[in-house]
Amino acid sequence: MVQPARSGIRRRIFVLGGLATASASTLPGIAGAAPTGALRQDPFTLGVASGDPTHDGVVLWTRLAPEPLAEDGRGGMPDRTVRVQWELADDARFSRVVRRGTALAHPEAAHSVHVELDGLRPDRELYYRFRAERHLSPVGRTRTAPDPQTLRTELRLGFASCAQYEHGWFTAYRRLAEDHPDLIMHLGDYQYEHRKDDYTIPGGNIRDHDGPETVTLANYRQRYAQYKTDPDLQAAHAAAPWLVVWDDHEVDNNWAGDVPENAQPTFLERRTAAFRAYYENMPLRSTSVPQGLGMQLYRRLRWGRLANLHMLDTRQYRDDQACGDGWRACPAAEQPERSILGRQQEEWLIDGFHRSEARWDLLGQQVFFAQQDRDNGPGKITAQDAWDGYVASRRRITEGWVDAGVRNPVVLTGDVHRAWACDLKLDYDDPTTPSVGSELVCTSITATGDGRDTDPDDQTILHNNPHIRFYNNLRGYVMTTITPDRLDADFRVLPRVSRPDEPIDTRASFAIEDRSPGLHETYDRGLPG
Template identity: 65%
Template sequence: MSRLTRRSFLVTGIAAGAVASVPAAALADPGTATESAASLASRGLRSDPFMLGVASGDPDSDGFVIWTRLAPQPLAEDGLGGMPDRPFPVQWQVYGDAAGHRVVRRGVAMATTEWGHSVHVELDGLSSDREYWYRFKVGPYVSPMGRARTAPHVLSYGSGLAMAFVSCAQYEHGYFTSYRRLAEEHPDLVLHLGDYQYEYTKDTYTIPGGNVRDHEGPETETLANYRQRHAQYKADPDLQAAHAAAPWLVVWDDHEVDNNWADEVPEKPEVPQPNFLARREAAFRAYYENMPLRRGSIPRGIDMQLYRRVRWGRLATFHMLDTRQYRNDQGCGDGYRDCPEAVDPARSITGDAQERWLLDGFRQSRAQWDIIGQQVFFAQRDNNAGPAKITSQDAWDGYVASRQRITQGWVDAEVRNPVVLTGDVHAHWASDLKLDYDDPTTRTVGSELVASSITTGGDGRDSDPATHPFLTINPHLKFYNNQRGYVVTRIEREQLTADFKVLPQVTQAGAAAHTKATFVIEDRVPGVQQTYLRPLDPSAARTPEPTADQRIQETVDWETKRP
């Protein structure tokens, strides 16, 4: 049995960020009760506390984070999940086999009230480029088993990477079947690009025909609210399956706090909201408590370091961005506008420090693939065929100079294969990236892949991508589909292959997923190349296609997200 290393586990609560180790010999096997149920009941813990499952995240070449949060009653209104107001020691073990026979690490972390009884254990000293399994134990209660894995050695390309990415899971709009299907793909890594949970009270953000299930509690504004809402989502078995299947890299978008928030500005700044910064602080704290993040992301008041860089050996570098916390407020009242503020060179969606960090990362990168994991649409999307440019001010179109500096940055750094991954817009898209979108003859300098929502917007509709006017107005846009789903990629030295997975419905549970389209990005050939497109579903073909104006308005309404 390998000895514990200096980063063996993180104690969250007693002293956030403190590290401690426990001799392995002092710990019992998780199958053996070290404290009886009766003893735990006398201290207020009377039932299984692992109702929120387990998760791992932020892998590197010799370790990763493993996470759980104790909550025997996830929907408790006080946000404490039914846990007594006292610390509980949580045993953890990491295994070299799926059966849990070969223990390679073990220790104890304290789950405390201060941090929502969450546990974040950081591991290092493990072998590179291999699978591990893990679980937790409190008294006689044992958590489900989770699977994690380490990245290849920093000088190795490894044997390829199966990576999936997702976003936008509105609990009320459908069932999380996409998460279940994603788990069944057996990915090595999952990226969640924002809108992990939604802040609305029930019946505020509805779909045609009515929501299929309800949020518990009021709109999230307090720490108790956010903890309760995260717990409601985490209690979903399909989401638990996806977390247990592979390590995740997570970043937020807007709904983890408040729709379309920007830095210290709420969605509706014209309405006095003196408690918005307290709301932001509560949302950040709950986000950390409920995600498999390293100690570097422990929030400090209203600030939280979420942008970071994760390397998958020599094969890929993931630059995970935060386009909410540091942005200038959206221009011209937000929404789709012909907005002069969009081209103001002083405006930024990343903030100056994050922009410098990203450009420096491009200059230093020696990866085969540089992948930018971020929240909102990167390529230009003009919805007006005339001279006016009508674009979303919530996306990079609202920060044109910021986009130009970053695109020019990877061109100047001669980044080998820049790929932008995006969520937010509740539909699948694929596009070429340009330095000058107004001249379609200019060379392509990168690629963007956009994942549809897990549930947000309800079932959606299959359609012929070529009928969407956005693709005619913007020739660099190559694909569109308005069904729910996720994207599965296979990253190898020679190419990146992306399968756009869709489900025919999410308002009923259990649908099968299929590949709607496949795109390939070849090494040193920027831009997306379609290699497969599934024909239009015959049942969908019987429904008359909307007009071009209706399709544009549908897309605008879909993305505005304003109840």
């Protein structure tokens, strides 16, 4: 049953550092507001975005930056607060406006705006835009989730990760937008910290980073601005609301808690700057405003009774990698006290399993969950920056959903720049044991550049790990369609990212049936040649 809309809307507009007041009176129309003329250039060069939808609300985002690549990270904005008007409508022409108001864009928050709305009707497609003085933003499409008691619905969810600006064109983002998702999940490595030519691909990078390696708040703000000027990324943000979590490159390669990749005496200062810039540039709720040295990013959203979306943070609370970051034989990875989530987040997640009444429980997280063993003998060589480096933690989470009777657990993963599909086990050393869940791993948007359908280096993994059902080394994303009875996943790939505007193709498709853990391949177009 759809709940009636509330008679009044509570407008909550958050900026980094505090609460901004909403306009007390209804605006006569965003196009009719008198401009002051103070902002001579278009400040909406970074586009618009929305995120974290609930059944009655959503976050609207923009950031003012008429000179987005300014080295001081201020985007060419004056050192003063700017009033930003916003509108929400039933249609893209804004002939049926349902809400409007004013927010304040403060210089201390890089002139970012987070408009946090509630009191909206469930399961509703909406359009939004902003105005700053005489300048009008692009239009974005967003939506609310279904009513919490609604089961007979559908969710088109696309997920992606690892967009290295230098390694190629962001065409996959545009193709994702063209697939008309209800929701986009970004699983980390939204931007990369490297300075120009520090992270190169064979044949040379396609584009260059501006500025130095990101260390200061100004560095991170400039880098996010460079990424957000990309029109393909802007198209994806404008197409649907996003759920975002970070991985390592939003801060520093392979960081773990308060430990950087390499010794850095000021790493906590760097991490604090990275956290602040992440909030400023993402459509996140006020619950994720950085506090002290930390930032609350793990959270749970509901899509009616169809799905719970558990968004995890596998970086901020993890123990350091026990044997370095690469592929190792590492007995210490088995130590029972080690955790990739931290005890508090583990308990929160397992409690969520026990409380779940959803048909599907989706874990949006960063690093490979299933076991990957590269040793051809009785030993194990595994990746220590993934869940294989935290074996007891993985077992606690897997046993947690089994013990709670979670109906359909599915792990959604990024990070590894390859597409994979896996059956999940309680005992990976015995391939005859039943599957207890599934993992879908998206490839990168661009990271590592043009790929190929196969990679001889990974054939050992497929041979040693029969629970891994699919592998591909092209760039792209995963598009899922979720109904009460079935989850369908299409692995969408591009032939190359070294050229812009390439066509998208479905490389393979898998289905997960209700109450039937494990993957069923439904389509494979075969290898070229």
